[in-house]
Amino acid sequence: MSSNIEIIGIRGIPIIRPGDDLASIIVESARNMGVGIKDGDIIVITHVVVARAEGKIIRLDEVEPSELARRIAEEVGKDPRHVEVILRESKSILRIHNGIIISRTKHGIICANAGVDASNTSENNSVVTLPDDPDLSAKKIRERIEKLTGSQVAVIISDTQGRPFRRGLINVAIGCSGIQPLWDRRGEVDLFGRVLRSKITCVVDELCSAAELVIGQAAEGIPVAIIRGYKYIRDDIPASVILREKYEELFI
């Protein structure tokens, strides 16, 4: 267990465009800051820059909204073409309320507007979707960073999401590579010798929330953070294991 952890916001990352080599931009920016990338670093990246690098920018004037998209758009007060993209990214719709469409995305993530983001797009009248396979994106970026630096790292792709019961958004993981996402501590013993029975910590979600303390979506322009000093278990389990199956979900 670590007892001292550093969260470093990576400055100087330019606006990412389709086709950009995000990994090498991160490596270079970290080097320019004088912090570099070290063995054991965890690199948390806002999904929007990953999606932008992968060209997941959709021009709304090329989208033809369906009749359903038009009707929902009227209900929620959004551009029908934006709603059409949300529907295309969704497997099912859970709730429509107060301007927000809560759906299960094609990846199985339950979130607002299927993660389709209208902010952080330079192109007028365009939206950014989530990456097609955030775990694969994380893996590719990790491998490239490791090749460029010779350091063993973990990569986590984060999204800012609302949640039931509690107001306000927090950052969670939608993809990861090189780190065990869930830390199963059942069977460990507490300070008083009692065995923990239900302690599985979602480490990658907590790391994303920690990273958001330096990552800003607005004027600051810091889309990437390094978390240094946290000892994690290296593994190749995808972040998709965090998503609960329908049968175990009590609140749908």
Add this chain to the structure above:
Amino acid sequence: MSSNIEIIGIRGIPIIRPGDDLASIIVESARNMGVGIKDGDIIVITHVVVARAEGKIIRLDEVEPSELARRIAEEVGKDPRHVEVILRESKSILRIHNGIIISRTKHGIICANAGVDASNTSENNSVVTLPDDPDLSAKKIRERIEKLTGSQVAVIISDTQGRPFRRGLINVAIGCSGIQPLWDRRGEVDLFGRVLRSKITCVVDELCSAAELVIGQAAEGIPVAIIRGYKYIRDDIPASVILREKYEELFI
């Protein structure tokens, strides 16, 4: 916006007993470690030690379970007296499933087993409840730390909780003092000049998740963390503002 944040686990905190002056134990332990408490520090404290200091330890052999508690206990496979304490701490029950009772506590928090914890109690056959008023507890600890150190700080009391849709537990805030819990960024402009429409960040939850990277519930015995370098808005709004009202909740 900060670009470099430190998370420091406070070592050497002894097992807290009813009546202990938790604030001065934290101050002393931080001093012994050589890190001290500085202006702007955020001190995140696991609820269990706060509850223990406040004497919220209930001996099960003094609890007489009701008929309802007995029946639920059979269903979930828990000690009926433990269930009785859970019921006493609850305003309403939302779900009973797979050994877990999900209820709304008397504070309005929706969580498993009303936050009644059977681990981390030295006393055999006893349980620890949440503090009666975690925001008030945070306020008292903050004022005492500020008096002892002369530094202006924020105090957050954390709990480890499950959540719908996603596996694994994360740390969230159940009480706070000296910090604005929700950071409303609506109206700010993104990198591309677009106005953010729905960005309210639950800062104190993210700080609790960050703190859990050093706080361990088991063998490590680190119940308190200092987060240093994060610029927050000083305020006296309680963490209870995070709890959504029934009418705005879509998943009950």
